[in-house]
Amino acid sequence: MPAREPPMTETPPNVTVEASQGAVHLEVDPSIYPLEAIYGAAYVFIDRCYVFLYRPREGAIRITLSTKAAEPGEAALAALVGEFSNELLSCAWRRQITEENRTLIEAVTSQALAGAMGPPSLDDLADFDFSDEGFEDPLGIAQSWEEKHGRKAPRGGEGGEGQSEGGTP
Numbered sequence: 001m002p003a004r005e006p007p008m009t010e011t012p013p014n015v016t017v018e019a020s021q022g023a024v025h026l027e028v029d030p031s032i033y034p035l036e037a038i039y040g041a042a043y044v045f046i047d048r049c050y051v052f053l054y055r056p057r058e059g060a061i062r063i064t065l066s067t068k069a070a071e072p073g074e075a076a077l078a079a080l081v082g083e084f085s086n087e088l089l090s091c092a093w094r095r096q097i098t099e100e101n102r103t104l105i106e107a108v109t110s111q112a113l114a115g116a117m118g119p120p121s122l123d124d125l126a127d128f129d130f131s132d133e134g135f136e137d138p139l140g141i142a143q144s145w146e147e148k149h150g151r152k153a154p155r156g157g158e159g160g161e162g163q164s165e166g167g168t169p
Contacts, residue, residue, distance in 0.1 A: 023066040024077045026084065030061050033092050038063065040091035045084060 028038065038061060042051040045065065052064040065080055072080075098105065120128075 021066070022070070022072055022077070023064055024081050026063045026065070026081055027056075027060050028063065028088070029059065031059070033061075033088055034095060035061070037088060037092035037095050040095075041084060041088040044087050049080065 030038070038053065042053065042063070045051055049068055050064075050066040052066070054062045054064070056062050063084070065077075065084060067077070067080070
């Protein structure tokens with residue numbers, strides 16, 4: 001049996017480089033990198049290499065990147081692992097941001113789609129229930145001018161129109 005070469009010191013223990021076959025294997029934990037992030041990173045790389053996903057055991061996903069070019073060399077394969085790892089981290093971070101802001105994204109999207117549909121028709125306005133409160137105002141800052149300053153009573157007598165508060169025209 002031939003002696004095995006010692007593992008490369010530049011690669012982490014979950015990475016295996018097979019330069020003779022032009023492939024590199026990377027094993028990731030799906031609790032750290034969700035499957036959607038792995039798919040996203042794999043999609044970015046499908047133009048440069050063949051991407052194979054395999055679940056060897058529960059709690060691990062093995063990713064094989066096999067180059068489309070002939071004999072890329074160990075340095076090129078190690079660079080490919082680095083680029084894939086960076087893209088994987090980026091996809092996982094974007095997924096987390098999306099999950100944390102899902103309600104905001106849905107609200108903005110629905111408003112944009114509603115605006116793209118055009119103004120409401122008269123029938124839509126006739127059917128709309130205007131008696132509902134539009135939103136909560138726990139601080140009491142959303143008041144109309146009349147609520148805040150009170151309505152001024154109409155002036156008695158003729159020529160009340162066009163007069164200022166002092167009573168002069």
